Amino acid sequence: MQLIRGLGNWPDAIDTAITIGNFDGAHLGHQAMFDEVVRTARERQLASTVISFDPLPHEYFVAQAAPARLQGLRDRYNSIKAAGIERLLLLDFDHEFAAQSADDFVNEVLIDTLHARHLVIGDDFRFGHRRLGNFELLEAASKTHEFTLQQSPTCISGNQRVSSTLIRDHLRNGALSEAATLLGRPYRISGRVVHGDKVGRQLGFPTANVALGRHRPALRGVFAAWAHDEDTGRRHAAVANLGERPTVGGHKLLLEVHLLDAEEQLYGHHLAIDFLEALRHEQRFASLDELKAQIARDADAARELMSRR
Structure with missing residues (x-):
């Protein structure tokens, strides 16, 4: 898998299938999103791509009060690579990026640079300044820029929503088997x-x-x-x-x-x-x-x- 640090280092104008998120832990819900990206990329001859961040957005906003990461960057990279993703774009979440509007993110990142043709997002995905970007904004953009949009459903294990927060709680309590169930490993x-x-x-x-x-x-x-x-x-x-x-x-x-x-x-x-x-x-x-x-x-x-x- 190719690791690309920063939007300015994106190497070419190939069309892409993309998912975006922190992906801390690369748990079962994340893996389902990766699978959809890889499947669509293969069917439509696109480059399967993950956009993620370092530091993570909540680490930028609350610094020392941020919850513990499930993974260091090396383990996050390896988990995404294991899913069959071809490219990982790692964006620096800084003041400039936090101030970028949702429309500018769509235009400058997804369309102008990554040439997005398919986008998979989570059911709680928000982006852009003040988190004003949402599914409805992306749906409108998909019609204007002619890319397909897929919202990944909530991943449920047992009767609980699979989330990094829940896995973190299991680890804090020493419940390793419960954490492993949600991680898939x-x-x-x-x-x-x-x-x-x-x-x-x-x-x-x-x-x-x-x-x-x-x-x-x-x-x-x-x-x-x-x-x-x-x-x-x-x-x-x-x-x-x-x-x-x-x-x-x-x-x-x-x-x-x-x-x-x-x-x-x-x-x-x-x-x-x-x-x-x-x-x-x-x-x-x-x-x-x-x-x-x-x-x-x-x-x-x-x-x-x-x-x-």
Whole structure:
């Protein structure tokens, strides 16, 4: 999939089938929209295209008060790519973009630059300055500019609307199976392995420290997980700790992963961690010996769980 950063870098005048949104989590509802774009693009020989944003619009407007992202940009990119989309246009949501009118977005982005011939939008999609753009405005534009318009219906799982907000709530409560149902896959965080302070190694449980960057997921605690080494293609059963390590005076959010079946040199590798089942909340222990004993119990519990998978 081709990643295009900024409208000015759009490479050509090919006709496109498009969907637009944050797509945080790339959940079942998002996947249905991607499928429609890919299907139509193939039928009509269009370039299947996703327009998304960085930062996300709510992050621009409320900054530190914004809810935690479900995915970092790398994972969002990979999820969209996995759907068969050919192009991802990533727009910088800044002051200038926030001030753009809905009509200007249609004319300058969809028509003049992307040559839209088919557009798929969600049932709650709003866009443009003051969110004045809606389905009715796009419907009128579709007749003027001769593109087809499709509104994707609400995606329901069980008796609930599938949404990033609901998935975030499940993660905050440690309900991984419920989150996985709405995502259509286990919840994943990926990143590059970086050097840490080697506390785990000193305790006899070496860990790979996965860089989170600006990503601050809603999930916290200790988990049984699969660790996918994207550099070698190997998959390892693992224990993952996502927290601040209060026992050793930590204050920075870290993702630390202990492989259960191997001890490998992973520095510089990209690890993708699929969180499968919560083992416990993060807690403070009175001593390093107590922490070491609990880590051993965590490893045994994870090993038993993973053996059944």
